[in-house]
Amino acid sequence: MIRVFGYLAWRSARNRMTRQLRHLRSPRYLAALLFGLAYVWFMIIGQRPAAAGGVTPDPRALELVGAVALIGAVAWGWIFGVERRVLAFTPAEVTFLFSAPVSRRGLIQFKLLHSQLLILFNALLWTLILSRERFGVSSWLRVISIWVLLTTLSLHRLGASFVRTSLSEHGRLGARHRIVSLVVLGLMLIALTWTIGDALPDIVAARGGGLRQILAAMQDVAGRPVPSALTYPFRVLVRPLTAHTSAAWLQAIWPALLLLVLHYVWVVRSDSAFEETAVEVSLKRALALAERRRGPGSSFRPPVKASPPLFRLAPLGWPAGAILWKNLVAATRTKRVRNAAIALAGAGAIVTVLSFDPEGTLAELAGWLAASWAGITIVIGPQWVRNDLRGDLLKLDLLRSYPLRGWSVVIAEVAASTLMLTAIQLSLLVIAYLAFLGNQTMTPDLEERTLLLVIAVIYLPGINLLGMLIQNAAALLYPAWVRLGTGRPGGVEALGQNLLMMVAFVALLALTLALPVALAGGSFLLLRPLLDGWAALPATALALGTMAFEAALIVEWLGGVFERTDPASAGIAG
Amino acid sequence: MIDVEGLQKLYGDFPAVQGLSFQVGPGEVLGLVGPNGAGKTTTIRSIAGIIIPTAGRIRIAGHDLATDPVVAKSALAFIPDEPHLFEYLTVEEHLRFVGRLYRIGDVGARIPGLLDELDLADKRGALPGELSRGMKQKLAIACGLLHEPRALLLDEPLTGLDPVGIRRMKATIMRRAAGGSAVILSSHLLHLVEEICTRVLVMHRGRTVAFGTIAEIVAGRPELQSQSLEDVFLALIGAEETAER
Numbered sequence: 045m046i047r048v049f050g051y052l053a054w055r056s057a058r059n060r061m062t063r064q065l066r067h068l069r070s071p072r073y074l075a076a077l078l079f080g081l082a083y084v085w086f087m088i089i090g091q092r093p094a095a096a097g098g099v100t101p102d103p104r105a106l107e108l109v110g111a112v113a114l115i116g117a118v119a120w121g122w123i124f125g126v127e128r129r130v131l132a133f134t135p136a137e138v139t140f141l142f143s144a145p146v147s148r149r150g151l152i153q154f155k156l157l158h159s160q161l162l163i164l165f166n167a168l169l170w171t172l173i174l175s176r177e178r179f180g181v182s183s184w185l186r187v188i189s190i191w192v193l194l195t196t197l198s199l200h201r202l203g204a205s206f207v208r209t210s211l212s213e214h215g216r217l218g219a220r221h222r223i224v225s226l227v228v229l230g231l232m233l234i235a236l237t238w239t240i241g242d243a244l245p246d247i248v249a250a251r252g253g254g255l256r257q258i259l260a261a262m263q264d265v266a267g268r269p270v271p272s273a274l275t276y277p278f279r280v281l282v283r284p285l286t287a288h289t290s291a292a293w294l295q296a297i298w299p300a301l302l303l304l305v306l307h308y309v310w311v312v313r314s315d316s317a318f319e320e321t322a323v324e325v326s327l328k329r330a331l332a333l334a335e336r337r338r339g340p341g342s343s344f345r346p347p348v349k350a351s352p353p354l355f356r357l358a359p360l361g362w363p364a365g366a367i368l369w370k371n372l373v374a375a376t377r378t379k380r381v382r383n384a385a386i387a388l389a390g391a392g393a394i395v396t397v398l399s400f401d402p403e404g405t406l407a408e409l410a411g412w413l414a415a416s417w418a419g420i421t422i423v424i425g426p427q428w429v430r431n432d433l434r435g436d437l438l439k440l441d442l443l444r445s446y447p448l449r450g451w452s453v454v455i456a457e458v459a460a461s462t463l464m465l466t467a468i469q470l471s472l473l474v475i476a477y478l479a480f481l482g483n484q485t486m487t488p489d490l491e492e493r494t495l496l497l498v499i500a501v502i503y504l505p506g507i508n509l510l511g512m513l514i515q516n517a518a519a520l521l522y523p524a525w526v527r528l529g530t531g532r533p534g535g536v537e538a539l540g541q542n543l544l545m546m547v548a549f550v551a552l553l554a555l556t557l558a559l560p561v562a563l564a565g566g567s568f569l570l571l572r573p574l575l576d577g578w579a580a581l582p583a584t585a586l587a588l589g590t591m592a593f594e595a596a597l598i599v600e601w602l603g604g605v606f607e608r609t610d611p612a613s614a615g616i617a618g
Numbered sequence: 619m620i621d622v623e624g625l626q627k628l629y630g631d632f633p634a635v636q637g638l639s640f641q642v643g644p645g646e647v648l649g650l651v652g653p654n655g656a657g658k659t660t661t662i663r664s665i666a667g668i669i670i671p672t673a674g675r676i677r678i679a680g681h682d683l684a685t686d687p688v689v690a691k692s693a694l695a696f697i698p699d700e701p702h703l704f705e706y707l708t709v710e711e712h713l714r715f716v717g718r719l720y721r722i723g724d725v726g727a728r729i730p731g732l733l734d735e736l737d738l739a740d741k742r743g744a745l746p747g748e749l750s751r752g753m754k755q756k757l758a759i760a761c762g763l764l765h766e767p768r769a770l771l772l773d774e775p776l777t778g779l780d781p782v783g784i785r786r787m788k789a790t791i792m793r794r795a796a797g798g799s800a801v802i803l804s805s806h807l808l809h810l811v812e813e814i815c816t817r818v819l820v821m822h823r824g825r826t827v828a829f830g831t832i833a834e835i836v837a838g839r840p841e842l843q844s845q846s847l848e849d850v851f852l853a854l855i856g857a858e859e860t861a862e863r
Contacts, residue, residue, distance in 0.1 A: 350708045350745050357714050359725045366718035374706035442702040444668040446719050447691035607687075610669055612629070 103286035110282035121201030167191040189284035199307040235274040364456035371431040371460030388471045395479040411479025418472035425465040426511035432457040433516045440611045451603025506591040560590040619800035625674035634660040642800040649815030650804035657824040658804040666696035695762035699774035701754040703746040710742040720765035751778045772803040812847040
């Protein structure tokens with residue numbers, strides 16, 4: 045049976061690769077590949093530091109930071125129950141394999157092994173990414189260390205989702221069945237709560253001394269008995285990466301491997317829930333894909349009741365406005381967006397109250413978090429918010445049949461996600477503004493903070509528009525290589541890919557923003573002697589005008605690409 | 619109304635459609651028939667402006683699809699074999715959405731009649747996920763008919779419909795043709811073509827094998843007299859394949 049599975053995996057992978065390579069006959073794809081290879085070379089391999097010299101990161105600090113990041117990833121898995129897609133079989137696999145004389149457990153183990161392809165690819169990618177740093181002993185040992193870490197994390201999140209399934213579907217009976225897992229989880233939760241309560245005052249007190257002081261405070265806390273026990277399994281996984289001699293690596297890898305094996309046993313011994321979930325996820329996915337195949341626009345999610353639209357669409361007006369309206373309505377009917385809006389509103393109300401507390405530590409922390417997230421979303425937001433062409437290109441047939449020019453479709457699609465992302469960012473900034481409202485001693489002061497908020501209101505829509513145009517350009521130019529639809533590769537296994545994509549995106553965004561920034565900066569410096577602070581006004585106008593001009597050029601160009609794209613040749617639909 | 623002249627579509631070196639020319643006037647229903655891979659869908663999608671032809675000219679209501687696509691597309695409706703719907707728009711919102719795209723000022727007045735005609739009146743607030751396959755197809759048809767197109771393109775229009783839906787769909791097509799629309803439909807259901815099409819275009823490997831009314835096609839081949847369209851079709855395709863060998 046293994047030979048059959050091997051044949052299926054090998055032939056599928058080979059044919060898939062052949063199909064992808066066939067796209068290289070198009071100069072556009074060939075240029076992208078060459079650019080990508082050059083990018084990987086310059087970003088990763090070309091910049092590898094010389095063998096001697098340089099600063100070696102402190103292994104203990106690295107181990108702790110890695111462990112904290114892993115705790116975050118694990119907590120995310122327990123809260124949101126991801127990774128079940130690992131077990132999703134394709135419709136063809138359901139049709140051919142489920143009815144074949146193959147044991148269910150055999151199928152599931154095959155699927156787990158199959159998921160290793162992505163993990164191995166990302167382990168290699170991370171090895172390249174980390175090759176610039178002074179991690180580990182050698183590249184080969186680093187690959188093994190990263191593979192052990194990613195596989196264990198993936199298995200852990202899978203196991204977590206089974207426990208969640210048991211609890212949600214079988215209630216008390218499920219809880220009894222998972223008693224060991226739940227006891228361990230409960231102990232860790234208590235330890236985590238205790239650790240946060242114990243560590244927060246020290247870490248908050250150290251924040252004035254910068255990152256080094258915060259790290260030192262964290263290390264001090266991690267040395268205490270409860271936090272030390274809590275972080276131990278996570279540090280065990282990170283330790284092989286930080287080992288600098290072969291002997292140290294050998295000593296570190298065995299506990300990590302043991303943890304991996306324990307996780308495998310935990311997941312595979314989850315018997316009935318394991319199999320039930322696999323079948324359930326597979327059937328859902330099979331149905332979804334079959335629906336999608338029947339018609340790109342057809343529903344591939346469980347039916348939901350429609351809430352009233354955000355606003356009514358007037359029958360007359362800019363025709364492409366209908367697409368903008370559709371995308372905004374779709375967003376408001378997505379559970380994730382609704383929950384985010386409720387959370388943002390709730391957070392805003394809480395921090396406003398907290399900001400007038402004389403201590404103000406929590407509000408301040410929330411304020412810094414909100415402000416940091418607003419900044420981070422400039423980079424990751426355009427990859428997350430996808431209610432635009434990336435979602436609609438699967439319906440290219442339909443879009444192309446509308447009486448609209450390509451540029452108007454592009455601008456309407458991109459406007460929707462730009463508006464949504466800007467709304468999220470401004471909400472976060474308003475939360476940060478409210479959090480610091482009662483703070484009289486802070487620098488920047490209230491007047492300067494108000495000015496910063498106004499600047500954000502002015503510039504963020506333009507920056508987001510350019511960011512969204514870059515993301516949509518990638519989808520339109522390389523539909524065969526970009527994942528279309530609202531989902532995107534996720535999970536710990538795809539972290540490496542997403543990181544590389546993000547760095548490339550940041551480089552392109554910086555390139556498009558270079559001219560507006562240079563022109564605005566230059567004009568401000570030139571006019572300042574004449575106009576003093578008012579020189580900011582023409583500088584801002586110049587920056588916004590340049591951004592608008594760049595956006596118009598990109599939209600016009602993408603509109604042409606949209607009109608010329610053949611759905612069948614591009615491998616999108618039809 | 620629909621004027622196709624020298625239509626050619628190549629995928630690499632493979633000719634999906636070659637040298638296709640025909641006209642469909644107001645009130646006419648043209649049936650596109652042919653075996654799988656004959657080029658029917660490519661032809662319909664080219665006329666709908668979804669595929670860009672390699673060569674040839676397409677005019678809708680006198681407007682060139684290549685040079686004046688917005689006006690040309692405003693006059694036509696394309697209804698694919700599978701319903702393409704937006705998962706988060708309700709039935710009525712789909713129609714309002716299409717109304718804005720096609721600049722229909724009285725969309726609110728048109729919606730009730732159309733929903734009644736297609737038996738969707740009690741589903742106006744439902745999302746596509748709550749509709750059956752046939753109802754989704756009816757909604758796609760309603761979206762296509764909302765702007766009262768002068769050229770109607772249907773790709774396998776009866777797929778997924780129940781017997782009542784099939785009867786209603788046939789009546790809808792004939793009503794639109796009687797109202798002056800030019801209709802092209804592609805179908806493997808030869809009895810449907812025989813029943814509602816005024817002319818038939820038989821395609822094979824991207825080429826025209828026969829074109830005209832069924833009587834005209836049979837008149838050119840006396841051996842096919844008094845045979846059903848299915849027999850005529852098989853004879854035409856068979857003869858074509860023999861000639862190619």
